[in-house]
Amino acid sequence: MTNMAPLVSRFLRLVRGLVIVLILPAGAGALAQDTLRVLTWPGYADPDLVKLFEQRTGSKVEVTFIDSDEVMWQKLKQNKAEDFDVFAVNTAELQRYIQAGLVVPVNTGAIPNIAKQLPRFKDLKAIPGLVHDNKVFAIPYTYAEMGLIYDRKQIKEPPTSIRALWDPRYRGRVLLYNGGSHNFSLAAQVLGDATPFRIDNKEWPAAVEQLINLRRNAQGFYNQPEESVEMFKAGGTALMFANYGSQQVQLLKAAGLEVGYAMPKEGALAWLDCWAITRSNRNAKLAHAWIDYLLEPQPSNALVTRQGLANTTSESQTLRHQDRLQWLEPVEDVDRRSMLWERILSGDRAKKVLAP
Numbered sequence: 001m002t003n004m005a006p007l008v009s010r011f012l013r014l015v016r017g018l019v020i021v022l023i024l025p026a027g028a029g030a031l032a033q034d035t036l037r038v039l040t041w042p043g044y045a046d047p048d049l050v051k052l053f054e055q056r057t058g059s060k061v062e063v064t065f066i067d068s069d070e071v072m073w074q075k076l077k078q079n080k081a082e083d084f085d086v087f088a089v090n091t092a093e094l095q096r097y098i099q100a101g102l103v104v105p106v107n108t109g110a111i112p113n114i115a116k117q118l119p120r121f122k123d124l125k126a127i128p129g130l131v132h133d134n135k136v137f138a139i140p141y142t143y144a145e146m147g148l149i150y151d152r153k154q155i156k157e158p159p160t161s162i163r164a165l166w167d168p169r170y171r172g173r174v175l176l177y178n179g180g181s182h183n184f185s186l187a188a189q190v191l192g193d194a195t196p197f198r199i200d201n202k203e204w205p206a207a208v209e210q211l212i213n214l215r216r217n218a219q220g221f222y223n224q225p226e227e228s229v230e231m232f233k234a235g236g237t238a239l240m241f242a243n244y245g246s247q248q249v250q251l252l253k254a255a256g257l258e259v260g261y262a263m264p265k266e267g268a269l270a271w272l273d274c275w276a277i278t279r280s281n282r283n284a285k286l287a288h289a290w291i292d293y294l295l296e297p298q299p300s301n302a303l304v305t306r307q308g309l310a311n312t313t314s315e316s317q318t319l320r321h322q323d324r325l326q327w328l329e330p331v332e333d334v335d336r337r338s339m340l341w342e343r344i345l346s347g348d349r350a351k352k353v354l355a356p
Contacts, residue, residue: 034283035060036290039075039087041273042067043307044142049299056293059286069093076102076278085281086290090271091129092197092328094138098129103276105135110288113295113313114139121312127272128329138274139291140312142303144245145268145325146182147318149252150260154238158262162189166210170238171217175231177243178221180341181331182269186241187211189266196269197329204340208353211344221345229255245270246318250308267324 036059038045045063054061064084066072072093076084077100089097097103108114114122121140124130130138148159154173165174165186177183187210188196191203199207219237222228225244229251232240242248242261245268252259275291277284293299300311310316319325331337343353 034286035062036086036283036286037084038063038290039072039084040065041088043303043309044088044273044294046302046306049294049302052298053290053293057286057289061290082278082280084278085283086275086277086287088141088273089138089276090273090328091127091138092271092330094274094276095129095330097276098132098137102279103137104279104281104284105137106139106275106277106291107284107288108136108139110285111139111292111295113292116295117312118315128327130274138276139295140272140274141291141294142307142309142311143270143272143325144247144309145263145270145316145319145323146245147242147268148262148264149232149240149242149248150262151238152258152260155260158260159239160262160265162186162264162266164239164264165241166190166214166217167239168217173219173236173238174214174217175228175237175240176214176218176221177241178223178345179243180337180339181334182243183211183214183341184337185269185331187214189264189269195329196326197331199332205350205354208340208344208350211341212350212353215344215347225251229257232257232259246310246316247308249318261318263319263323265324267326269328270325271328 038061040063042065045061045065050061050063053059064075066075069090072087072089073096076087076097094103117140121127124136124140127140130136130140148162148164150159164170165176184199184207185196187207188199188203190210191206193199193203220231222231225248228240228244228248231237232252233255240248246261249259249261275294277287281287295313297313300313303309303311304314304317310318340353
């Protein structure tokens, strides 16, 4: 019997090894053979951050970058959503993905780092568009408020109202974003609308007149943040509507410009990008792990230090406690806003702008 002991011991070790091999694929190693397909904006999935996630999960991440909401929609609508598992989208755009059935609810219980988010982002029901039928469809990730950037040499006191863009003292010295949706929301704010994303039929003439007046103050119109910096550097700019918020502030300061940043008392328009999961995702567990990972300190802080954006886990360096934000919502008619804005840009008078 004593001579059999070594053989029995070796047999037991072999059995234990086989059990471990059989158990691992169903446990922590379940993610090891998977690929996560991410659709997102530049700066949201930097290579070093992606590599760390891959090392931690044993998975592979394929990132596709887009540069506009429309490009994202084209990539995800209909059957094309099968090419991606998780994507970053703002709250206003999220609505059409929900209506089209292209996203699935997020399991907040699988994202423990939600507990690290600021109170304003934990209250998901208070953010328009995130919750439908008591189901959460996206998790807040990063945002930018659209404040007012001003030249400290020309403007000594920070502007307090969005009306400063219309101030005749700055005629020909105001930089504006070239976008109909946001500019009509600015006009609605000036007109005192509580919800600038819904313009009633009777309000269109007044809104158009406001933007015609704003055009008279314009030094120029930009599309991308880098473009706004070049225009600002060209000289003469006193005030700029910051469509990209703190990201533009960081770029301007890096260019050596002495600028200040202020939030309008009416409430700054603000976009909030969130992570959502596609209906056709191949691995919901890995998608949830990705969202949870990006709420950790290293990825969250990278948004601030590298991109000049705000994250959802630490207080913004550009916002004060009393500053109000108005999260973007779908507008009543994006095509109409764009068409009317193009007419305003061309120099048409109000009667011609509103013509059928």
